[in-house]
Amino acid sequence: MAMSKNKVPARPSPKVSDEIRQTTCYMCACRCGINVHMQDGKVKYIEGNKNHPVNKGVLCAKGSAGIMQHYAPSRLKAPMKRVGPRGSGEFEEISWDEAYDIAAGWLGPIRETAPEKLAFFTGRDQSQSFTSLWAQAFGTPNYAAHGGFCSVNMAAAGIYTMGGAFWEFGQPDWDRTKLFMIFGVAEDHDSNPIKIGLGKLKERGARVIGVNPIRSGYNAIADDWVGITPGTDGLFIMALIHELIKAGQIDLNYLTRYTNAGFLVNCADTGPDAGLFLRDENGTAQVLDQATGKPAPYDGKSVKPKLTGHFRKAGDTYRPAFELLAEAYMSDSYAPEAVEERCGIPARRIRAIAADLARVAFEEEIVIDQPWTDWKGEKHDQMIGRPVSFHAMRGISAHSNGFQTCRALHILQILLGSVEVPGGFRFKPPYPKPPEAHPKPHAGHAPNQPLDGPHLGYPLGPEHLLLDDAGNPKRIDKAFSWENPFSAHGLMHMVISNAHAGVPYKIDTLFMYMANMAWNSSMNTSSVIEMLTDKDENGDYVIPHIIYSDAYSSETVAYSDLILPDTTYLERHDCISLLDRPICEAEAVADAIRWPVVEPDRNVKGFQSALCDLGAKLGLPGFVNEDGSQKYADYADYITSHERRPGVGPLAGFRGDGSESGRGAPNPQQIDKYIENGGFWSEHLPDDAQFYKPWNQSYQDWAVRIGLFDKAAPYVFNLYLEPLRKIQLAAEGYGDRQPPEHLRAQLKKAMTPLPHWYAPFEQEIVSEEDYPLHALTQRPMHMYHSWGSQNAWLRQITGVNKLFVPGGVWEEHGFEDGDWAYVTSPHGRIKAPVARMDGVNGKTLWTWNAIGKKRGAWALSDDAQEATEGFLLNHLINELLPPKGDGLRWANSDPVTGQAAWFDLRVRIEKAPKGGPSEPTLKAQKSPVGQGPKDVTYGDDF
Amino acid sequence: MTSLPQSTETKLGLVIDLDTCVGCHACVVSCKEWNTSNYGTALSDVDAYGAEPQGTFLNRVNSFEAMPESGCSQTVHFPKSCLHCEDAPCVTVCPTGASYKREEDGIVLVNEADCMGCGLCAWSCPYGARELDQIFGVMKKCTLCVDRIYNENIPEEDRVPSCVRTCPAGARHFGDLGDPDSDVSRLVAARGGMDLMPEMGTKPVNKYLPPRLKDAPSDATLEATHKTPEGLFAWLDKALEKL
Amino acid sequence: MHPAPSVILFTTLSGLGFGLLAFLGLGLPPVTGWVAFVFFCLAYVLAVGGLLASVTHLANKKNAIKAFREWRSSWLSREGVFAVASLLVMAVFAIALVFFDIRLRTVGALGALLSLTTVFTTSMIYTQLKTVPRWNMWTTPPIFLLHAIGGGALLAGQPRLAAVSLILLGFLMVWAWITGDEKGLGGTTMETATGLGRIGKLRLLEPPHSGQNYLLKEMAYDVGRKHAQKLRVLSLVFGYALPAALMLLFTVHHTTALIAILSHLFGVAAGRWLFFAEAAHVQRLYYGK
């Protein structure tokens, strides 16, 4: 304040703060490094950490608003038990001991009799390697995080096709790429890195093509905007492939060396081996060797596969997978003219984009003079780059045809030879990691026993599905069942409805962490609320117990019985581990920590520390010492002392005596070392390991040294995906594990080993006349799901979400500024304020995600805009499709992975009486933390 | 000192690239965060958790749609803060002398110890760059982070405005627009940097780089050299042999 | 612009007060003694009351005293200086007249000049603002001055002058309304405000914040067209036509004078409300308004 007394001096140099503490942001899952400036023991200013691999100094709006989150009035203050009915928000504060007693009172008996009666699901956290360890020790098969409703299509398609995905697990070569295509991204997890990357492209004048029904954010700055009709990207991509193949614009060298294009496929029409690869006695897939014209193992040292030709054996014809691929996509049904109307993109435009891709990939090739050696021992003098790159996220994955669409995009990348090459798309360690190298899912449970292995993984055929002897799903969310065989992340969005229905079985306790499942992460929010509050004939809740850990007074808190209050992100230890969702860059491996830069001033505890306590109280193996005493004093103790494999622990940096990386004995001083180093650890990949990672000897050796895996494991990309074909074969009647009759047709259609496009399910079922429009959500860059609204600064920017209506529809309905509309889907109706937009696909409505709030939540006033005008589109989306008349309710999910099909929604719109409140209007919950203060003058203290 | 200086030693200001701004509001919040606990009084928020929250911000981001004669509309995100005008009307109208433009570098500041909160300067600013704080009763505006850019307690590379340091996309640039050889002046020259409301005669120091040409129609097509799979395969065999 | 009651009250009352002071300074009506005392009281109550009202508009009143500092460049500062000067000079004149029955003609004339100059400086606060095209017109100073003169004449019992001024004022107001309507934002558009006109026609997609803020409240006030037309008629009829008619067509005694004055006050207040409410600030373009 000193300066306000007088004019500032010419070159003012005031003190900024007493001290900087460096930790990791958690205003979202991007996990940027932050410098927290402290003054008088208070957080004064948060800025980006310039040395941090993720954000390199920049910070997003949420990150800068961290102060307001940290001091938010909505913070929970102590453990609580519910005293009013569920949903009322009436709680009583209790001690931690009492909280543990209650939890153990529910969980202990379950573990002794039927551990599967605990369903433990976690949301936005990044401690899944720890929480899953806990769940495994408990012995329940019912554990997953939120990936199933998030973007499992993207993750699974990437892993199955190329051993790595977009998501935050890879990145374009921002420094070299010349043409960048971005599909269906509003923000993504790599918030800051994508923006930094786009900034680099803009600085160089590189070209950006945005494929998105909505022209906002990244698409606003794209040089070309392709306003595609939702759910049709697969078609569009296949038309691009059609064009490229017909013109012979594909990277043949790349295809023969690094993909399964040459693998010989059994071309019989039927039979148990139809569509499977020809394999030798070791099970190695065979190719036709160019030199001999004979089958040879694909990984043979000097073997160079042919991409054409055929081979006959035992009456069957085998052809290279590439021939099947070429035939599939050269088909007229994927010609630009054939798809233009459906996609809403003129054929001329599709052709031009294909031509541009080919031109940049093949005529603007870049070369780095960096020798390297490939997996077959061949030495190369240079690294050849194809400077076209791609990124995509939920816009293509959150559809019921998303898995195959994502696959199609990867196939396009691979045909262009632009994965893991300079200028193309690059994996971030620990990726690449092919499906074979991932664990398989496990669900073997028994009373008082830990689970027989990790819950989640990548099945390679029917043999890996989690089915009981009767063929029923073993998991409460029906993951890895015939409904969605490759549901690699589980299906969190099905847990509450399945638990409520008691299908496949009833559970006793639902334990959730950091997921607002009673609100914005549920489909069909109003009925989920009913399920959570529904009682059986005895007057007991149908879902008997709900334990929940949140840090704030969210909607879901009100629907829980026992609350374990978490700290804010500035008050706890965390580790951002290579065992989990790491923060690596393509050229460097990295991990990081959070540490209490301020101590909590309330009776709250880091959730993971609470799990250490609870695990010990329950006597879970791995959480107690031999004498039965508690093994990990808290999460920090776990982070430094736990070993996953000998020498490999949650943190890879500063191991042993502090000088070892990757592998090494636990180091009790490890966390201090991280703090000294700015909160993270990072190590560069060797120069010759920077590209071609799946096939690069130097990379493979480095990865083994650092502990990513235990022995070199090169592999080739799966253009043709055999595991899918195995599921199809089961659907065709082969094998001893057989799907139920009603699912056979769907499996045959959706599990094609080469991606084909089919219309999203909901669109197939509902009539276009009744529901002519698509409705989507987008993430605002400055809000994180439901967290943003409790933030005094952020909620001023977007406290109301309008429904954006394309100009044509706007005029057709005679809307005017300030109008409200009813939006109706086959599942329900909402009322919302509208606004016009012209830069949007003409059949698409949209709104910002998760702005609408329930009255009483988040310590906001009951008349807060978020509750009176803000609205949730989720009320219109159902986890089940509308009835088709076959007596079954089909899941509104991708049939391969179970990905929630958020963006398949069809609606109609009509004018509503002007003015709020938005509908549905739900009863207010009582705030267990009171209401925020009237005014905020934060900063006046300094 | 309400009169404007004849000239200033440097003309410090911002250059904002509308071709790069993704509209993320990072600069908005970073600005709020820095300025609420540094220069002058805090930037307060009234009814912060209520029905009509209203706080003081020095930098805000609008979104527009621009509709060309033909083709589809373009979305432009548009950050706006004080432009540190050379001919700043906000300065000359100020009765107390609280508003002034510095001779050293041209930064327009409010000396809060003198401001009586009459609001006239905000009326005179065409750009909506001044906000009267509702609790502290003084006029607030972008300070160009005068307490950062010379601050010897900050590492040299970080002596830039908070909004510039934080912008993830690198859409904000800071420098001396009076020096034709500075990076920012070169950028303005290369990209056709422009003034807002030139007709107001305020001569803004800050410049905006216009969006590049979008949706340029291309008629490129690939020649379908292979009409059928058989044709393709025949070519492939030969092509592979050559490799 | 937000029609803040304090500012409306200020400009209306102080205009009248300074108008009356000007007349008193010129010896119109040629009152003395207690009658003069009453007249001066009225003038001072109006002028000072108006000024005080304007001080309540300040968010940081303790610094109001500093407002005199920048008279070299700031019209608001000049207004303060002239207001105080006229009040002081007129005080000398008044004291001499009321208590000593001395008419200091030069002092009176000077006071009258200062009073009208004060009104002029007030008008210039608005006129100078390029950002509010409806104020930034040559008509603004004469309108303020004629208000002071016409209203002052009414109070000072100068029926002819009052009538003439008010009729002139009526025409000028109509002229200002019409040109103001035509002028709109004076060539400033969303396209020039953003420099994006080179792409095409602009539309606001999303405002920078969903809630309120100072700028929106202060600068983006909206008044319906129909509503405005009604108020214009009211202001014309009551502010100018009726008082002028009363002055010209009837013999002026206390009741007609009182009716004329009240009617004028009401009309002027309506007009002043409109003066603010109708004035569009170019800033609103950033909010798509």
Ligand SMILES: Nc1nc2c(c(=O)[nH]1)N[C@H]1C(S)=C(S)[C@@H](COP(=O)(O)OP(=O)(O)OC[C@H]3O[C@@H](n4cnc5c(=O)[nH]c(N)nc54)[C@H](O)[C@@H]3O)O[C@H]1N2
């Ligand atoms: N319509 C529509 N719905 C969607 C989506 C969509 O695109 N459209 N997207 C879906 C997707 S991809 C996702 S991932 C989900 C996300 O939805 P959720 O997983 O429900 O995410 P949040 O709303 O952020 O809720 C997380 C909870 O964590 C709490 N929390 C915040 N910080 C902490 C902390 O430090 N500790 C603890 N213990 N809790 C904390 C918050 O208070 C909040 O209650 O939404 C889904 N819902």
Ligand SMILES: Nc1nc2c(c(=O)[nH]1)N[C@H]1C(S)=C(S)[C@@H](COP(=O)(O)OP(=O)(O)OC[C@H]3O[C@@H](n4cnc5c(=O)[nH]c(N)nc54)[C@H](O)[C@@H]3O)O[C@H]1N2
């Ligand atoms: N600021 C912020 N960042 C976040 C989050 C947040 O809440 N806020 N959430 C995090 C989480 S959990 C996730 S999962 C990621 C998700 O990050 P994104 O994948 O960016 O998620 P969405 O915002 O749902 O954006 C989906 C985009 O796809 C477009 N789209 C919808 N349908 C189609 C289609 O059929 N085709 C194409 N081409 N596009 C389509 C939509 O218009 C929208 O732009 O973001 C993460 N990052």
Ligand code: SF4
């Ligand atoms: S993107 Fe923003 S909110 Fe997310 S971690 Fe980085 S700075 Fe924090």
Ligand code: SF4
């Ligand atoms: S931080 Fe940068 S990209 Fe984000 S809104 Fe501000 S200027 Fe635009």
Ligand code: SF4
């Ligand atoms: S932008 Fe407005 S506040 Fe800034 S100098 Fe120009 S006129 Fe003054």
Ligand code: SF4
């Ligand atoms: S509000 Fe303050 S800075 Fe602005 S004109 Fe009035 S006194 Fe000057």
Ligand code: SF4
């Ligand atoms: S220069 Fe500083 S005060 Fe100005 S907008 Fe940027 S951060 Fe805010």
Ligand SMILES: [Mo]
């Ligand atoms: Mo997500």
